[in-house]
Amino acid sequence: MNFHRLPFSFSLCLLALPCFSQETHEVDHPEFIESLETGNREAFDRGKALYQLVCINCHGTPQKAGTLPTALRFWEAPMKNGSDPRAMYRTLTKGFNQMVPQNWMTPEQKYQVIHFIREEFLKEANPSQYKKVDDDYLAGIEKETVPGPAPQTRALNRPYLKMNFGPNMNYTFEVGRDNIAYKAIAVRLDEGGDGVTKGKAWLAYDHDLMRVAAIWTGDRFCDWRSIGMDGSHGSHPKIVGDKFLVNAKAPGWAKPGTDDFTDPRFLGRDKKPYGPLPRDWVHYKGLYHHGDKVLVKYTVGSREVLEMANLASEAPLVVARNLRIGPGKQSMLLHLGSGGEARVIKGKAKESIAIAQFDKLALSAPPPDPSGQMTFGETDFSISAWIKTKKGGAIFCKSAPTGEWSKNGKLLFVRGGRLAYDVGWVGDANSRTKVADGKWRHVAMTHKANGSVSLYVDGRKSGDENLRSRDAPGHVARIGYCATDFCPPFEGDMDEVQVYHRSLSSKEIANLSKGTEVKGATARWTLDQPKGKGIPNETGPGYAGALAGSLKSVAGKFGKALHFDGRTRIEIAGKAKAEKSEPETPEPVAETLSGPVLAASAIGNVDGISWVTEEGHLRLRIPASDKERQLKVLHWRGDASELTKFGKIVDSAKVVNLTPLTKGAPARWAHDVEVESKVAANDKAYVVDEIVTPPVNSWHSWMRLSGFDFFKDGKRAAVSTWNGDVWLVSGLGDDLGKGKLKWRRIAAGLFQPLGVRVIDEVVHLACRDQLVVLRDFNGDGETDYYESINNDHQVTEHFHEFAMGLQTDDEGNFYYAKSA
Secondary structure: OOEEEOOOOOOOOOOOOOOOOOOEEEEOHHHHHHHOOOOOHHHHHHHHHHHHHHHHHHHEOOOOEOOOOOOOOOOOOOOOOOOOHHHHHHHHHHOEOOEOOOOOOOHHHHHHHHHHHHHHHHOOOOHHHOOOOOHHHHHOOOOEEEEOOOOOOOOOOOHHHOOOOOOEEEEEEEEEOOEEEEEEEEEEOOOOOOOHHHOOEEEEEEOOOOEEEEEEEOOOOEOOOOOOOOOOOOOOOEEOOEEEEEOOOOOOEOOOOOOOOOOOOOEOOOOOEOOOOOOOOEEEEEEEEEOOEEEEEEEEOOEEEEEEEEEEEOOOOEEEEEEEEOOEOOOEEEEEEEOOEEEEEOOOOOOOEEEEEOOOHHHHOOOOOOOOOOOOOOOOEEEEEEEEEEEEEEEEEEEOOOOOOOOOOEEEEEEOOEEEEEEOOOEEEEEEEEOOOOOOEEEEEEEOOOOEEEEEEOOEEEEEEEOOOOOOOOOEEEEOOOOOOOOOOOEEEEEEEEEEOOOOOHHHHHHHHOOOOOOOOOEEEOOOOOEOOEEOOOOOOOOOEEEEOOOEEEEOOOOEEEEEEOOOEEEEOOHHHOOOOOOOOOOOOOOOOOOEEEEEEEEEOOOOOEEEOHHHEEEEEEOOEOOOEEEEEEEEEEEHHHHHHHHHHHHHOOOOOOHHHHOOOOOOOOOOEEEOOEOOOOOOOEEEOEOOOOOOOOOOOOOOEEEEEEOOOOOEEEEEEOOOOEEEEEOOHHHOOOOOEEEEEEEOOOOOOOEEEEEOOEEEEEOOOOEEEEEOOOOOOOOOEEEEEEOOOOOOOOOOOEEEEEEEOOOOOEEEEEEO
């Protein structure tokens, strides 16, 4: 009897054979090293690319640890195998301890990455390991003759850039700072072929929360940072380009029958919620493909929702959410977006338009001049304040004057009820003690030039971290406000904000918490008596504050304090403005429609619907009904003075009947990719037959196979790939070797399907985010409906969190292994 093993991969034989080749090549070490002068930017950039592609995974950076704790940290530890360029080359070539030989690199690439490590990590941070290269050093090393032909440089392959992922891509996407859509469904909004990633406009759902996480436009879909894409560890793809809309990490629909958007999910050890909302709140059911269209199906309470997003207009850009809402006895409240102030406008279109102003604060006061600003980089400083809040937000910030949270921005704030300090793209520190309890709390932080940060609550140390960073040019200081994509403005009362340009002792912090003065403050804003729009610095000229928005004076910890309502801030001027006794009073904002806004309007069966705009939100209330309702909700972003243009698009828009799009569509991948099988040529007891994968295919699918299972006839199998495809391969079993193997793509866009099970001739899959059944409605072999039979999976921020395999028992239970 013959036992045939059928590997779904390319077979690779490794044989230890004597080397009969007499060919050799020469490595000119002195020439390579001499060429790597400090100013060799090309070698530095290429070395950096290599380091970030491979080396960073284990070794990390000073800002982010690698995944191998024992890997050398170049910036702080000695090199045990030598730190001069020739010794480092030897380590790369032969390995050392846990460091395996990097035989995939050419000599040139090895010296490029050595150059980057020396200049980036050793020269300043670890100078004892930065060996000087001079004539004496070069004279002591020689050229090397190496057996075998000279290695060829391999291009850094990026097959994911070519791949057609289909009309959607299910993945984890970072849509903003501290805002990750763990179970995102990214869809393309503009029309065109070649799949979701080749578009110009996108929308990402988050099916844990059934929110629209983000809408964005641009020439690039994302930055492709992921273990499944560019191979990077500890990363998630970030959306790039112009962010049309980013919603907070909160439910997309209120709890049915209420106005409550409070996230009820339990918190993990990292104090973050994971997994889906309760099923009686929202429940993701699956998605339909109809050509290049993607329809998402879910329930809100007992009411079924079918939704499709597309562009209603490209210029100006108007995004449409087409909704079919089933009957139900409970009302529904849909969250669309948020801004500084929201209201309903009539007369611009047949239907009402709701608008939310973006960053209304920027309209009421210009950002301060960045010249002369206080320094919070590699220096000693301390910040102290009294706060009374139940919600939190930004206390004191130095960051870019406009736009998103950026690298090396610095923020003292309250998040999740606790005091925190964050340095953009570096890390954060968090207090152990909660401060958002509606009581007056003294909060403080100290920072030393070496990056050591300590947090204090009511005079006691409550957290520490090392967050070394430089100041970024052009950043400005503010009280009560930061980039809102990262942290909301402060909501609550604030008193006695002080900045010191030295690191206060624990005793001095304790004295401040008791109300005792500590001398030497660089700036002190008592917040007692604002002078018009001016907030004076009580320690002297310079660093005066300018009020943006309306602040109410309330009883403070000491005398008066200011109440921040989440729509106001204090801009801090630089020392260069010290000659002015008071800051200039900004011009009042005219009560006309102007400035950037997010606008929304709804058409279709709008009887009984209404807009809810409290606290700057745009929300659409849909009443209970015993009939199905068809709606089109349109989004526009622009200057409020141009609302009439949006109104014309609203009036010309048409409601789309989604039902016909759920019945199946013509096949998109309607041809087989044929390859030859490799069948063993003998009848020995143990032989290998190879099922060959297509070396090329029309969709540039990256054929990294992840799971398979056979159909009943044994002649066909369903095969999944790591990047979301499912293929049907035929010509197996008794047919193997009688003709070519036929591969046909039958599904795409799934989130890392690593397990396959064929049950009653229907393909079931275990993905990272759900268990999926592939439904073919019209018998053409392609998937029309991706039915989610379970989405209880908890997808977290861990990059290596795979859901592998799929098995069933006799009772119909499913099993898969989740591990990191």
